[in-house]
Amino acid sequence: MNARPGKFTLGYMILALFFLAVIPLHAQVAQGTLSGKVTGPSGVVPYASVTVKNLTSGQSKTTQADKTGRYSVSKLAPGEYEVSVKAIGFAAQSGKVTLAPGAKQTLDLKLTPELSLESLGFSVAQTKGSAHEQALLNKRSHMLQVHQKLGLITFFPLVGTLVAATQTGGRRHPSSTGRNIHMALGSATAGLYFATAYYAIFAPKVPGVEAKGPIRFHKAMAWIHGPGMILTPILGAMADAQANKGERLHGIARYHAQVAVVTAIAYGLALLSETKPNWIPGLEHHAVAMLSFHHHHATLSAAKHPAAPAGGPAMALAGQAN
Amino acid sequence: MKRVNTVSASLKFLAVFLLLAMPTLARADSGWALKQSTLTYHVTHPLHEVAGASHAARGKGVCQAGECNFLIAVPVKSFGSGDTNRDLHMLQIVRGAQFPMVIVRAQMPESELKSSTIHANFDIQFAGQTAQFKQILFHLTDHGDQVELKGTIPATLTDFKITPPELLFVPIKNQIPVTVDMTWQEQK
Numbered sequence: 196m197n198a199r200p201g202k203f204t205l206g207y208m209i210l211a212l213f214f215l216a217v218i219p220l221h222a223q224v225a226q227g228t229l230s231g232k233v234t235g236p237s238g239v240v241p242y243a244s245v246t247v248k249n250l251t252s253g254q255s256k257t258t259q260a261d262k263t264g265r266y267s268v269s270k271l272a273p274g275e276y277e278v279s280v281k282a283i284g285f286a287a288q289s290g291k292v293t294l295a296p297g298a299k300q301t302l303d304l305k306l307t308p309e310l311s312l313e314s315l316g317f318s319v320a321q322t323k324g325s326a327h328e329q330a331l332l333n334k335r336s337h338m339l340q341v342h343q344k345l346g347l348i349t350f351f352p353l354v355g356t357l358v359a360a361t362q363t364g365g366r367r368h369p370s371s372t373g374r375n376i377h378m379a380l381g382s383a384t385a386g387l388y389f390a391t392a393y394y395a396i397f398a399p400k401v402p403g404v405e406a407k408g409p410i411r412f413h414k415a416m417a418w419i420h421g422p423g424m425i426l427t428p429i430l431g432a433m434a435d436a437q438a439n440k441g442e443r444l445h446g447i448a449r450y451h452a453q454v455a456v457v458t459a460i461a462y463g464l465a466l467l468s469e470t471k472p473n474w475i476p477g478l479e480h481h482a483v484a485m486l487s488f489h490h491h492h493a494t495l496s497a498a499k500h501p502a503a504p505a506g507g508p509a510m511a512l513a514g515q516a517n
Numbered sequence: 518m519k520r521v522n523t524v525s526a527s528l529k530f531l532a533v534f535l536l537l538a539m540p541t542l543a544r545a546d547s548g549w550a551l552k553q554s555t556l557t558y559h560v561t562h563p564l565h566e567v568a569g570a571s572h573a574a575r576g577k578g579v580c581q582a583g584e585c586n587f588l589i590a591v592p593v594k595s596f597g598s599g600d601t602n603r604d605l606h607m608l609q610i611v612r613g614a615q616f617p618m619v620i621v622r623a624q625m626p627e628s629e630l631k632s633s634t635i636h637a638n639f640d641i642q643f644a645g646q647t648a649q650f651k652q653i654l655f656h657l658t659d660h661g662d663q664v665e666l667k668g669t670i671p672a673t674l675t676d677f678k679i680t681p682p683e684l685l686f687v688p689i690k691n692q693i694p695v696t697v698d699m700t701w702q703e704q705k
Contacts, residue, residue, distance in 0.1 A: 288581050307548070307579050310588035312618065315575040317590060321617065328614035336609040339602075347685070401605055408600030469602070470564065470685055 225297030229276070230267035232260075233304045235285060239264035240306050243282035250275045250291075273298070280304050335399045342394035346466060349387040356380040357459055360452065374435060381431060388424050388462075392417075409468045416465035423458025430454055547627070548704040549587070551576030552663065555698045556591060558672075561690040569598035569607065578701065580627045589621040589699075593643075610682050611644045619643045630664060633657055641672070648676035655697070662703045670695040 233243040241262040248255035251274050260266040273296040279289035285306040292302055308314050312322045359377035362370075395417075406414065430451035434444055444451075554574040560567040576589035593613035598604055608614065623639035636652040655668035673691045674681050681688035 286579060286581070286586070290582055307581075310577055310579060310586060310622075312588075312590050312620070315577060315588065315590055317575065317592075317618070321592060322590075324615040324617055326615055329609075329612060332605065332609035332614050336606055339606070404601055404605065406601045408598075408602070410600055410602040413602075 226270045226272060227294045227296065227298040227300060228267060228269040229271060229278070229292065229294060229300050229302055230265070231302040231304060233264040233266065233280060233282065233306060235282075235306045236308065240282050240285065243280050243285075243304070243306070245304070246279045246281075247271065248277045248279070250277055278302065278304070280306060282306055285309055331399050331401070335401065338394045338398035342391055342398065343469070345387060345391040345394065349384060349391050350463070350466060352380050352384040352387065353459055353462065356384050357455065360455065374438070378431070378435065381428060385424060385428050392421065413465050413468045416461045416468070419461035420458045420465060423454055423461065427451065427455045427458055547580045549576075549578030549580070549585070549630075549664075549701045550704055551589060552700045552702045554591075554700070555696075556596075557696045558596065559694050559696070561692065562684055563687055564684065567598050567603065569596040569604065571595040571597070574699070576621075576699070576701070583627045585625055585627050585630065587621070587623040587625075587639075589623075591619045593617055593619055606682060611677070611679055613644075616643070616645045630657070631659070635666075641670070641676075644677040644679055646677040648672070660700075664701045664703070666697065666699045666701065668697050670697060 229247055233240045233245070241260060241264055243260045243264070243266070244257060245260060245266045245268065246255055246257040247268045249272065252272075256268050256271070258266050258268050271294055273294050275291060275293050277289055277291055279287065281287045286309045288304070288306060292300065294300055313319075356377060359373065359380050362373040362377070430448055433446070433448035434451045437444055437448055551574060553572070554576075555570055555572055556574055557568050557570040560569075571591050573595035574589055574591035576587060578585050578587040580586075593611060594604075594608055594617065596604065596607070598607070620642040621639055622642075623637050625635060625637055629635045633656065635655050635657060637655055638649070638651045639653070641648050641650065650670060650672075653668060653670060655666050658665040658667075672693050672695050674689075674693060675691055681691065683689075
């Protein structure tokens with residue numbers, strides 16, 4: 196019965212001796228302290244999280260800086276440490292420091308603001324998207340795409356009307372069939388044209404945008420072909436009425452062909468200004484010359500055929516626009 | 518005399534120790550600021566070659582422990598091709614009102630900024646999408662405390678899920694390379 200407690204006592208003594216031998220050895224390694232201040236570009240950064248990781252053992256200690264930005268991590272064994280700092284609004288940073296035995300090392304940490312759009316000087320208004328503005332742009336683009344497609348389609352009956360006109364215009368007694376075809380194509384052209392114009396005129400405008408580039412020429416041409424497209428059918432109807440009565444064309448009805456041609460040229464140029472390939476240079480600069488050529492040609496025609504004098508209201512408009 | 522030698526040796530030891538123990542964090546701070554830039558996108562259509570340029574980019578770089586992080590941002594609407602109508606259409610196609618900024622984030626070793634070429638990895642946030650570009654070659658020219666960087670980013674419309682716009686029923690090409698010419702100023 197007594198032998199068992201004796202064995203236990205001996206065991207405890209050996210264990211105690213072992214600990215007594217080890218503890219002083221451990222205590223001989225002096226521990227260090229790392230402390231400092233966390234600052235940013237505008238001064239102290241309070242409550243930053245500072246983590247010190249021993250690169251040999253992998254053990255880490257985390258502390259929080261106080262409201263004055265000061266931090267301290269004690270009981271650190273000598274060796275190499277990785278120090279990392281995190282604070283709201285600042286980029287996380289890390290670096291290395293070597294701690295000597297028993298050293299009380301000071302390490303001031305300087306944080307830089309996290310890279311952000313605000314730090315680049317962009318305002319919130321500049322960087323914030325607007326679904327409303329996007330919807331406006333979507334509607335505008337949709338309407339202008341319809342405008343573009345209708346505009347292209349319109350071009351074909353327009354050319355057809357002009358070709359049909361060559362079968363009727365200038366003749367003293369044009370056939371009623373030829374005139375009917377010309378009128379039908381002209382009506383189709385006018386209908387398509389006004390539908391095309393609707394999608395351009397009522398497309399939402401983007402405020403604060405100043406028109407630049409070929410679009411200015413495209414819009415300028417509308418001041419010619421727009422009134423021309425209104426005037427041409429009116430003059431055509433008057434000319435048709437006079438022809439039906441067997442009368443020679445007289446009054447403003449005589450200008451029907453000239454107005455139609457100028458309108459068609461302005462329309463073609465407007466179309467080309469937005470679609471022309473790169474290899475056609477400076478269309479807008481050639482436009483004046485082309486219209487001048489037509490004016491010159493029409494003047495020569497008028498000299499030969501006094502019944503169809505050159506110029507007219509549309510030509511006057513062409514002159515104003517350029 | 519012996520005492521003087523002992524003090525001198527101690528001072529030398531202290532100096533060496535301080536040099537070794539000097540925290541690297543304290544000397545790692547440096548930065549870069551974008552001084553001027555020209556970013557140009559190129560669009561190709563069978564009938565047209567269009568280029569739209571912006572000089573409105575702003576950027577910063579922060580270098581820590583040998584690693585640099587860069588942030589560059591440019592408003593989408595600042596790109597101009599010389600035709601208002603086309604620019605507004607571009608703005609609509611790329612959802613520029615909803616996502617008004619092109620944001621580029623790059624990371625690279627600080628040492629690369631002193632070489633004549635770099636192969637940069639970066640993310641571009643544009644049109645509500647983020648695309649990654651890896652190992653894009655840029656040429657650097659050192660002008661003292663300024664560095665000029667030139668290169669081309671091989672961007673495509675599909676990178677950002679953008680539907681190619683059409684002209685005369687023909688869509689533009691998927692490739693929209695962006696040429697970059699930037700001058701960065703070192704901030705010490």
